[in-house]
Amino acid sequence: AQKVTQAQTEISVVEKEDVTLDCVYETRDTTYYLFWYKQPPSGELVFLIRRNSFDEQNEISGRYSWNFQKSTSSFNFTITASQVVDSAVYFCALTGNTGGFKTIFGAGTRLFVKA
Amino acid sequence: DAGITQSPRHKVTETGTPVTLRCHQTENHRYMYWYRQDPGHGLRLIHYSYGVKDTDKGEVSDGYSVSRSKTEDFLLTLESATSSQTSVYFCAISGDYQETQYFGPGTRLLVL
Numbered sequence: 656a657q658k659v660t661q662a663q664t665e666i667s668v669v670e671k672e673d674v675t676l677d678c679v680y681e682t683r684d685t686t687y688y689l690f691w692y693k694q695p696p697s698g699e700l701v702f703l704i705r706r707n708s709f710d711e712q713n714e715i716s717g718r719y720s721w722n723f724q725k726s727t728s729s730f731n732f733t734i735t736a737s738q739v740v741d742s743a744v745y746f747c748a749l750t751g752n753t754g755g756f757k758t759i760f761g762a763g764t765r766l767f768v769k770a
Numbered sequence: 771d772a773g774i775t776q777s778p779r780h781k782v783t784e785t786g787t788p789v790t791l792r793c794h795q796t797e798n799h800r801y802m803y804w805y806r807q808d809p810g811h812g813l814r815l816i817h818y819s820y821g822v823k824d825t826d827k828g829e830v831s832d833g834y835s836v837s838r839s840k841t842e843d844f845l846l847t848l849e850s851a852t853s854s855q856t857s858v859y860f861c862a863i864s865g866d867y868q869e870t871q872y873f874g875p876g877t878r879l880l881v882l
Contacts (some may be wrong), residue, residue, distance in 0.1 A: 661812075688868050700813075700860065700873035709869070744813055756820075756867035757828055758803070760812035 657682045659749050662763035669769050670735050674734040676764045678747030686709075689723065689730045690748040694763070700746075706730065737768045771815070773797050774874040776861050782880045789848040791877050793861030795841075801864040802844040803871060804828075805837060806857040813860065821845055851881045 658681040658735040668674045675727050680689065691703040698744060714721045718735045734741050773796030783789050792810060802818055805813040805828075815828030817836040825836050833855060835847045848855055858878050862871040 659812075686868075689846075690870065692873075698858075699875055700862075702870050705870050748813075750868060752868065757815055757818070758828075758871065760814070762810055762812040764856060 657684075657749055657751050657757075657759045659747055659761035660758050661747055663764045664762070665765045665767065667767040667769065670739060671736050673733060673735050674737050674766065674768075676734075676747075676766070678730045678732065678733050678761060680728050680730065680747070680749045682728075683747060684751035684753055686752045688750045690750070690758075691721065691730075691732050692746045692748065694744040694746065696743070699765050703732075703745075715728050734766075737766075739768050739770050742766055742768045745751075774861060774863055774872060776859075776874040776877050778848075778876065778877060780878045782882065783851050784882050785852055786850050789851050789879065791846045791859055791861075791879070793844040793846070793874055795844075795863045797863060797872075798841060799863040799865050800841075801867060801869075801871075802838065803862040803864075804834070804844065804846045805860045805862065806830065806855075807860060807876075808857050816846065817858075851879075853881050855879065856881045 660679045687708045689706045693701045720733045722731045744763045744765045746763045750758045775794045777792045804816040804843040807813050814830045819825045819838040837845045860876045861874040864871045
């Protein structure tokens, strides 16, 4: 069975602090895909990044960076110099290639960035 | 932004009544999904479709049925709504199963 764990339910930081959101996954698939989504207070779900299991390169996009480590089954997300607009719920998700290609989401981490 | 709309956006209904939610896409994507979002659970897959008339169950499919008679429309039906089905429902689309899913704006359903 597939599982995605986001152990941090809520995180509160002060603006300009760096923050890392943890994501640990379980799957028996050899090919799988990992995603991060952002859900701001307005409620929509915004795609941030997709990574396949064969690509362990870390990714940086502006203030956002992602660290994918197959050895520890983790796909962590770091925001550098956080801003109030980063306040949102962040979801990590996993899609495998067996069992009907179903996607499993973590429970989400709510990030509060205070001015 | 992907062209995905959901209707209605808000609905209040009573226990035991049937409810149908509609997802419409203009992207001609093959895959469509219905999720529900509840506090502490993230998003959970209800049903998904991989083509016209091709559907499969997700992890929380009990009490729900779906239909897809056209590529662009994916309907979610609660045959007899219960209070436990009060939730926010999101539709998503993707070109293929491994591709990024793009989400609609959501439907907030309250079952009294």
